[in-house]
Amino acid sequence: MYLKDGFSLLLKVRKPKAPVLLCMNVISKHEEVNDTNAQPVRELDVLKRLRCERDIAVALQYFKSLAGSKVFKHTPLTYQVMIERLGWENEMDAVQYLLQQMRLEGLACHEDTFITVIKSYARIGSAEQALKTFYRIHDLGCRPTVRIYNHLLDALLKDNRFSMINPIYSNMKKDGMEPNVFTYNVLIKALCQNERVDAAYDLLKEMSKKGHCPDEVSYTTIVSSLCRSGKLKEAKELVMRIPPAVSIYNALINGIAGEFGIEGVFSMVDEMLGRGIFPNVITYTTIINVLCKLGDLKMSCAVFAQMLVTGCCPNILTFTTLMKGFLEKGRIHEALDMWNWMIQENWMPNVITYNILIHGLCYNGELKKSIAVFNGMEQNGCRPNVHTYGTLIGGFSKAGELEDAVSMWNMMMSSGCKPNVIVYTSMVDVFCRMLMFEHAQDLVKNMLSENCPPNVVTFNTLIRGLCDYRRVGCALNTLDEMRRYGCPPNTRTYNVLLHGLYLDGNYKEAFRMVNEMLECGFGLNLVTYNxxxxxxxxxxxxxxxxxxxxxxTVQGIQPDSLTYNAILHAYCEEGKVKDAAQFLGGLAAMNCARDVVAYTTLISGFCSQQRLEDAMVYLLKMLSEGVSPNVATWNVLVRGVFAKLGCSGPFQLIEDILADGDDHRSTDIKLFATDHQQNIVHFI
Structure with missing residues (x-):
């Protein structure tokens, strides 16, 4: 689907689903109960119907049909169940409407109902709204309790609102409420996430003084924080001083894996068993994850088998970890087998599991299979999120499938899912691949108006696309734009621009660009040098x-095959084939691998001088070293044979065209070299 007149359709955001209308006193005629002899509906039956109805819209319609009827009057419990269901569907506007309706009907909001609302906001990452609702607690007929404070603190922690945690905790104390273990655990986690482990230790002491013994959660949080900070010795010492628990050891195993590898992990498992602690599903899954990251799928499957033998049932994370390991190794068949096994074990995949499978399939070029999985998501009651859409759009972008990428974008917009910077960048990429640069540039501008500012990756994608198609002037303008937008360029930005400038033959500007990099404090990496x-x-x-x-070399940057092959090509272009051959021989002395490109370049140099015997010598040499000739190698040799025989035909025509096209460029290059040789030597 191509977009006409810009991309207004592409950027059109529609409201998610149908708006939920909660006109509580309006009942359709066919639902009115005018029969004075109608039997009253029991609360138990209403609760059962609200809980069992799978379709939230139908459940809500039933809830509304009872409002104001003669057969039933809603209770705080029926409101709580309906609010809980709406919260799981992220329909928070409807939740607020029901809270207001309860107030109008004189029904007090119970503690559990209020906690349900806070947890719903926490689930969608909206702690600010949870806090605003908390400030209305008295208005809703509810009194603050320790449990409500605890869940509010937890919501703030999950949303990284650390600055608000201490004021709420102080307010809790002012209300005369003593913190419990849950409260302390939230505060300990907040301190640890801010790398204040010492303060978390002090809080442990305060807990004990207040008569609250730290539990597994308290110690697990601190052990995890110590491991993240690289303080493995302190973490081990703490574990040996406290009562052993499997969750604490799991945290330690996860930390040790990165430092000591699988041997350290197995050693820690032995220590667990020695203290009478047996691995659980998290332990096994952690070990499997470590092995998958190391690429040892055989051992990870062995641990999985051991897990089953010991009677420990895998969970959805175990299956997902193994599936991800197979996908990263390109073993699609085994990954799909693991997927099917997971479903057979009645572990219904969640959105994270779907995203991992879709990403793995896209990564391995299996776009059709990824779309098939995507189509099955909503059928299984799992709604795609921005990562799902972004993965598919990114896959289509890399494949240059503009229509499919646009179709997926529009599907995402229609579902009410707002694109993030990664999705925008993928769309910029596909527009550039299709030479639709105006669309790409307009999309970048639109990101600002949509409160999703482009980052350096977005700009680099646009600059790379422009440079690849010789629009270096526009790319340089884009560099100025990204600075105006407050997005500083990085080394990759300059490298891409350098590549474009050299492609365009603008050597003077390229040299200026290198000086600008150095002035801005950017180090030159291997890509820059190449x-x-x-x-x-x-x-x-x-x-x-x-x-x-x-x-x-002095700067510690090791040249690679691209570096050496460029020099070989330069020698051959200058007709210095003997120097090229000596240079190639020198690579062997330095234990540098000679690849097919290096040999093909040298063979081409010999053929251009009609030295077929020497070319054949190096052909045999590359074969003796186990380097297989490719199509380019054979083409060079065939061209050399034709030239040697003096045959005319297509090869001669191609050579004539190339020769005619290169004369002017060659003259310009030589003039530039003469003018700026001193500057270049000074830089070196």
């Missing part, structure tokens, strides 16, 4: 290139 080396090689400045390689 880009410069390719540019200098086009100037036939191989001596300066060799000096540049020396500078790389």
């Amino acid at each position: 880009t410069m080396i390719h540019g200098l090689c086009r100037l036939n400045m191989t001596k300066e290139v060799l000096l540049l390689i020396g500078k790389m």
